[in-house]
Amino acid sequence: DLLGRVELKNPEVLVYGEDARYDPDAERVSFAEAGFDIPARPARGSAQQVEVTSDSRISLMSMLFTTCPPENVAWEISAKSAELDVNGGVGTARGVKLDFKGVPVLYVPYFSFPINAERKSGFLTPDISERDRTGFDLSVPYYLNLAPNYDLTLEPRYMSARGTQLRSDFRYLMPNSRGEFGFEYLPDDEETQTARRYQNLQHESLFGANDQLELLSGLEEVSDDAYFEDLGTSLAVTSQTHLNRFVDLTYFAPSWSLLTRFQNYQTIDPVLTDVERPYERVPQIVFGGRWGGRLLAFDSDTELVNFDRNVGTTGWRLDSTQEVSLRFSRSGMFLTPAVALRQTNYWLEDTAPGEDDVQRRGLPIGSLDMGMTFERDAEGRRSWVQTLEPRLLYVRVPFEDQSTLPVFDTILPDFNLIQLFRKYQFVGPDRVADTDQLSFGVTTRLIDAANGRERLTATLGQTRYLNPQLVTLPGTAPTDTDASDYVAEVGIGVRDTWALDLGYQWNSETSSTARAETRIEFRPKDDRLFGIGYRYRRDSLEQGDVSMAWPVAQRWRIIASYSYSFLDKQRLEDFVGWEYEACCWRLRMVNRNYVSRRTGESDSSLSLQLELKGLSQRVTSPDELLDRGILGYRNIARA
Incomplete structure (x- = not known):
């Protein structure tokens, strides 16, 4: 027998009590009216009787367990009996009652819980909501740590207006x-x-x-078109129109790669007609290679696709581009002339009367790409390096009538800085625009010489068309303008707490704005941010949003977002949440309103999350909430 205060201590656990008994044969120490601390969690507790074995297993009778400090016990587990496996990082208890703020909230005959920071099977934070389309909505996820390399989350979801759903993630x-x-x-x-x-x-x-051979697959399937509208919980989910299903097999060699893909889509927008639905690619084979030295380079890109669909023209398309280029470069400058031959062949089925089922197109392409980089030291209160980077790209593609060629997957993208220095106006091989054009742009950067961080970048550019363009997509008129819009982008992060992104597109012929994007973000600390965003596309979109996550008291924080369509004169989505975080628990309540149907109908929800730290942790971070709540939101990367 050991009298007085006795402590049994190892790096994982401390057990202490008044008086103890040691059994050397069983290598066991018994305490009466003892307490224990697990500093790695941290967690603590007490029991009327405690037995500790040499393999760090602790048996307890009439146990109390919590991760709260002694002066503020917000929640506590009481159990008739329990066992803590310190090495395994898990505790099991029988006859369990959970009290929160002195109020019993849960009774279970058996319960397991983590006692360290390792993954452990158990309940995650439940989500309690009230939604217009689902009624009272309760989700209680349970995490199963099946093995070190695989796990499963089961999430029963009760909806008073629809029934009980089971969700799982393996x-x-x-x-x-x-x-x-x-x-x-x-x-x-x-x-x-x-x-x-x-x-x-x-x-x-x-x-x-x-690892030169990669298999990549993504398969999605839903039972009906309205599934996400009825059961989804955000605008980003309910606005989906297609689900992508594909299997890719890619071989990577040092100078070339070969991709084989099978791909189709499930269209869940009932407004789309059969001829508006995307084609299946069964299969798509893509070869890409580049060979060369310091001066001469050869690029080879070939794609063979079988396009299939229930309606309209179907068939095979072979598109091949072979390019030879010279690269003259020295410090701060480069000059790259290139010539290419692009050949496209079609073998078609179900063509319109009078159209050929075998068609072809061959085009020579010439280009000249050049650029320079100038640097200078910009002295001030601190040392800066400023760059000036002009670039020119000339492209010449002759005209060939392509009006009889089918359009399987070709679009005309929005004009932007990426398009500014592309040789091809269309994305997809079904149309190659005839062009005689000169693209020019200039970029400047401001770099902090002390740490190499890029604090400012700004780019301005335009394309000049030396001859009219005649090749178009069906239903669109030829381009008769002699210049593209001016495009500009600015990114500013002069201080770590502020970030600004600006994008602007100006039509000089009509003296009007074609596109504008702005987002400013203020983040003085990791736990707070404020952002304002604006997006505009002429005749199609005009939206704005405000977002914030900010402490309003020592333990209180507000999380809010509001997104509005000026074009439709209606709210797209808004939510406001209040979060209270104590030392060992966190409570969050979020009220959300969002457009839930393609017809513009809205839904609203009120959600409640309570996290007892040390028992369950799955409360969404403020950044994730804002990411879901703002259409087009993204964290601005600061240098």
Whole structure:
């Protein structure tokens, strides 16, 4: 027997009490009226009787357990009996009661909980909501740590207006593979009287000694077009129109790669007609290679695709571009002339009467790309390096009538800085614009000489068309302008707390704005931010948003966002949340309103999350909430 205060201590746990008994044969120490501390969690507790064995297992009778400090016990688990496996990082208890602020909130006959920071099976933070389309909405996720390299989350979801849904998410990690499989199932929707489901598989595998062979797949399927509108919880989810399904097999060699892809889409926008739905690619084979030395380079790009669909013209397309270029470069400048031959062949089925089922197009392409970089020291209160980087690109493509060629996957993208220095106006091989054009742009950067951080970058550019362009997509008129819009982008991060992104496109012929994007963000500390954004596309979009996550008291924080469409004169989405964080628990309440249907109808929800630190942790961070709540929101990268 050991009398007086006795402590048993190792790096993982401290057990202490008045008087103890040691059994050398069983290598066991017994305490009466003892306490224990687990500093790595941190967690602590007490029990009427405690037994500690040599393998760091602790058996307790009439146990109390919490991660709260002694002076402020907000929540506490009491159990008739419990066992703590310190090495395994898990505790199990029987006859369990959970009290929060002195109020019993849970009774269970058996309960397991983590006692260290390692992954552990158990309940995650539940989500309690009230939504217009689902009624009272309760989700209680349970995490299963099945093995070190795979796990499963099961999430029963009760909706008073629709029934009980089961959601699951299985993740796995193998030596050369990783992936995730999600499945949602509602056996009987009380509103639609149907079974509803959603499943999603993402997988990646690498093969070969140098991982030169990659298998990548993504498969999504949903039971009906209105699934996300009825059961989704944000504008980003409910606004989906297509679900992508693909399998890619890619071989990577030092100078070339070969991709084989099978791809189709599930269209879930009922407004789209059959001829507006995307084609299946069954298969798509893409070869890309580049060979060369310091002066001469040869680029080869070839794509073979079989386009299939229930309506309209289908068939095979072979598109091949072979380019030879010279690169003259020295410090601060480069000059790259290039010539290429682009050949496209079609073997078609179900063509319109009078159209050929075998068609071809061959075009020579010439280009000259050149640029320079100037630097100078800009002295002031601190040392700066300023650059000036002019660039010119000349492209010549002759005209060839392409009006009889089908359009499988070709679009005319928005003009921007990426398009400014592309040789091809269209994205996709079905149209190659005839052009005789000169693109020019200039970029300047301001770099902090002390740490190399880029504090400012600004680019301005335009394309001049020396001859009219005649090749167009069906239903559009030829381009008769002699110049593109001016495009400009500015990124400013002169101080770590402020960041600004500006994008602007100006039509000089009509003296009007074609596109504008602005976002300013103030983040003085990691736990607070304020942002304002504005997006404009002439005749199609004009939106603005305000967002913030800011402490308003020592433990209180407000999280809010508001997004509005000036063109439609309606709110797109807004939410406001209040968060209270104490030492061992966190409470968050979020009220959200968002457009939930393509017709413009809105939905609203009120959600409540309570996290007891040390038992469950899955409360969404403020950045994630803002990312979901603002269409087009992104964190501005600061240098």
